[in-house]
Amino acid sequence: MAPSPLTISRAALMASAFGLAAFIAPHHAPFNGGGALVSTAYAEDALGQEVGGHLQQAQKALAAHKLSQAMEAVDAADAVKSKSSYEAYVIAQMRAAVAAQSGNAAAALKAYDVLINSARTPAASKKQMLMAQASMAYSARDYANAAKAAARYTHDYGADPQMQTLLVQCYYLQQDWKGTIAAVRGIIAADQKAKRPPAESQLQMMATAYGNLRDLPGQTNAYVQLVKYYPRTQYWQILIHNLVSDQSLSPRLVFNLQRLRLATGVLTNPSDFQDMAERAVQMGLPQLALNLLNEGYNRHLLGSGPAAASQEHFRSFVAQQAAKTRNDLPASVQEAGRTPTAGPSLTTGYNLIxxxxVDQGLALIQQGQEKKPRFPDIAQLEKGMALIDAGRKTDAATLLDSMNGDGVVNDLAQLWAVYLHSAAAR
Structure with missing residues (x-):
């Protein structure tokens, strides 16, 4: 998706040009009797009569808006041989002012480079010039130079919203996908620190950049941010499609994704309910499997048609497994307490819930987490799911929302948090 153009008014560019002309004035006395313009800032700096005369003509032409005559006078000053470094500097000042007013971006940008890189230019003026240079280059569609100026501005003077936005758009329009991602991530970090939502257009550009790099995890994370801050249906659809297409998901994460699809109304295939239930049984959570099957029956997606008999037979099997697990809970709790590994405590705690x-189950899950499970992030995600199943959705949302790092586990946690917040708002 192409970004909206950054609006740089001609008035702003004109102001920068007038600023340059004004910048000359405080540093120079009027022409003295000998025809030289003497610097009041550097006693040793003076304009020779020939250079000074041409620049005086340029100033008069500029004031009269005779821009071609002004540039001719600047060129004449620049053509003088054996100029001092000071004279070259003042010529660059006047060239930038005339070029900016006449819309000659290429000439203005070169002049700005001379001024910005000069030790003679005060830091405050360099800051203004860098912003004007970046804006002018962007308006001229010179995205490489615009990005260079905006990046230098950010490096030298810190984050500025306009410069950051311009930088992102320059990278994007040049199809510099890695630069786009890095620039957007910098903005997101600043937004998070300031507790404000990132701009939707910038998240869209980041998602597109990851897509062009064929970085599915990165693209998924970008759509997680879009769903979090701008929960539009199309973002959910793209995100779920990306997650389903991710062949690297572990069985437990596939199961969690199935549950998310069920919660958001995307999962409607009867075979998916049986697959979910089988995964829950394999995880040692037959009661959860039975709950999911019952949800399928409640939605009238199971229990009818030619597969009704086999579906009922499977539900009876799962119900038996759930009853056995329930009867064995006291012994399982004792065994979990004796076992140094995390798995028995996590699974038995979930079954208690x-x-x-609920309280006993959460305490046992906490003990399991303290035993350093092999995948602590998955254990935390499943604790959040246990809280959902316990009906403690506010606590679940708080826990899942805190999982805001990188990786698909945290992506799923963030999506569950978004879902819980949106469900609570309804």
């Missing part, structure tokens, strides 16, 4: 013993 599914069977109504």
């Amino acid at each position: 599914l069977n109504g013993q």
Whole structure:
């Protein structure tokens, strides 16, 4: 998606030009009797009579808006041989002013380079010049020089919203996808620190950049941010499609994604309910499997048609497994306490919650997390799911929202948090 053009008014560019002309004045006395313009800032700096005469003509022509005559006078001053470094500097000042007013971006940008790189230019003026240079180059569609100036501005003077936006757009329009991503990430970090939402257009550009780099995890994370701050249906659809297409997901994450699809109304295939239930049984959570199957029956997606008999047979099997697990809970709790590994405590704690013993289950899950599970982020995600199943959705949203790092586990956690917040708002 192409970005909206950054609006740089001609008035702003004209102001920068007048600023340059004004910048000359405080540093120079009027022509003295000998025809030289003497600097009041540097006693040793003076304009020779020939250079000074041409520049005086340029100033008069500029004031009268006779821009071609002004540039001719500047060129004449520049053609003088054996100019001092000071004279070259003042010529660059006048050239920038005339070029900016006449719309000659190429000439103005070169003159700005001379001024910005000169030790004679005060820091405050360099800051203004860099911003004007970046804006002028962008308006001239010279995105490479615009990006260079904006990046230098950010490096030398810190973040500025206009310069950051311009930098992102320059990288994007040059199809510099890595530069686009880095620039947007810098803005997002600043936005998060300031507790404000990132701009939707910048997140869109980041998603496009990741897509062009064929970086599916990165693109997924960008759409997670879009769903989080701008929960539009199309973003959810793209995001779910990307996650389903991710062949690197572990079985437990596939199961979590299935549950998310169920919660958001995307999962409607009867076979998906059986697949979810089978995964839950394999995870040692048959009661959760039974709950999911019952949800399928409640939605009238199971229990009818030619597969109704086999579906009921499978539900009976799962119900038996759930009853056995429930009866074995006291022994499982004892065993989990004796086992140094995390798995038994995490699974048994979840089963306690599914069977109504929420506080005891959460305590056992906490013990399991303290035993350093192999995948601590997945354990935290599943604790959030346990809180959802316990009906403690506010606590679940808080926990899942805190998982804001990189990676698909954190992406799923953020999506669940978005879903819970939106459900609470309805």
